[in-house]
Amino acid sequence: MTSILTLQGIHKTFEAGTPNENHVLKGIDLTMEKGDFITIIGGNGAGKSTFLNSIAGSLIVDEGKITIDGKDVTNLTANKRAGLVSRVFQDTRMGTASRLTIEENMAIADRRGKSFGFSVGVTNKQRQVFKEALKRLDLGLENRLTTEVGALSGGQRQALTLLMATLKEPKVLLLDEHTAALDPKTSDMVLGLTEEVIASQGLTALMITHDMEQAIHMGNRLLMMDNGRIVVDVSGEEKANLTVQHLLDLFKQKSGRALNDDALILG
Ligand SMILES: Nc1ncnc2c1ncn2[C@@H]1O[C@H](COP(=O)(O)OP(=O)(O)OP(=O)(O)O)[C@@H](O)[C@H]1O
Ligand SMILES: [Mg+2]
Numbered sequence: 001m002t003s004i005l006t007l008q009g010i011h012k013t014f015e016a017g018t019p020n021e022n023h024v025l026k027g028i029d030l031t032m033e034k035g036d037f038i039t040i041i042g043g044n045g046a047g048k049s050t051f052l053n054s055i056a057g058s059l060i061v062d063e064g065k066i067t068i069d070g071k072d073v074t075n076l077t078a079n080k081r082a083g084l085v086s087r088v089f090q091d092t093r094m095g096t097a098s099r100l101t102i103e104e105n106m107a108i109a110d111r112r113g114k115s116f117g118f119s120v121g122v123t124n125k126q127r128q129v130f131k132e133a134l135k136r137l138d139l140g141l142e143n144r145l146t147t148e149v150g151a152l153s154g155g156q157r158q159a160l161t162l163l164m165a166t167l168k169e170p171k172v173l174l175l176d177e178h179t180a181a182l183d184p185k186t187s188d189m190v191l192g193l194t195e196e197v198i199a200s201q202g203l204t205a206l207m208i209t210h211d212m213e214q215a216i217h218m219g220n221r222l223l224m225m226d227n228g229r230i231v232v233d234v235s236g237e238e239k240a241n242l243t244v245q246h247l248l249d250l251f252k253q254k255s256g257r258a259l260n261d262d263a264l265i266l267g
Pocket of ligand 1: 014015022024042043044045046047048049050051
């Protein structure tokens with residue numbers, strides 16, 4: 001069986017050869033099978049976002065090899081990986097175009113990885129598909145297809161972004177603290193939706209979070225990153241039995257110090 005995502009010996013250094021040289025990824029190895037849902041925690045600057053960026057192709061790694069669905073993507077740009085990977089960021093404005101309508105945004109998502117250009121024609125057939133998809137959000141957006149996305153609330157917008165990211169099934173879904181900017185209730189709504197979408201489509205996903213309870217209760221595998229390395233990798237029964245205290249202890253044991261994370265939520 002081919003693994004959906006593999007990373008072997010990944011290294012990334014920023015500003016190499018300058019006094020600010022920063023070796024951020026120090027040999028990352030990871031294999032994910034279809035349907036794996038990984039949560040990632042770690043301190044500030046541990047390299048979590050850089051790790052996801054290297055999968056998305058928004059940065060090219062210095063060393064190592066990355067494959068997605070058996071295809072070597074190591075040196076492909078983010079655009080060239082767009083048919084394989086989709087992502088949702090913390091900033092609710094990043095995944096959608098404010099001045100375009102809901103249906104125009106969805107039409108662009110529907111073409112992801114196919115062609116470039118900014119033609120936003122929407123067919124009646126697409127409209128039906130979009131309406132059905134939007135109904136799943138239960139936010140009434142299916143009746144607002146021609147509303148500009150800029151008029152939506154942060155939570156509505158992030159729910160739409162998630163829907164768009166998964167409209168054309170990606171091989172890998174990347175979530176970088178995608179609910180961190182939302183209020184607790186809206187965050188719960190988007191997280192519930194996240195679980196539902198991932199489970200119903202059997203998606204392979206990685207989600208960065210600062211919330212220890214979220215990291216424990218969501219997904220089937222949990223990674224802790226520290227100083228450019230994966231220091232903890234638990235799954236199955238072991239993950240199901242984790243507690244926040246156990247995780248903090250594990251981090252200390254593996255890294256030799258307490259978890260340093262300004263945004264840490266202990267639950
Ligand atoms: N494009 C870049 N150019 C230079 N340095 C960068 C770049 N992106 C990240 N870094 C540096 O790499 C290190 C790791 O950053 P990264 O964003 O991956 O951390 P993180 O684990 O996501 O942290 P946080 O929890 O604060 O989001 C930091 O020191 C950061 O300043
Ligand atoms: Mg980050």
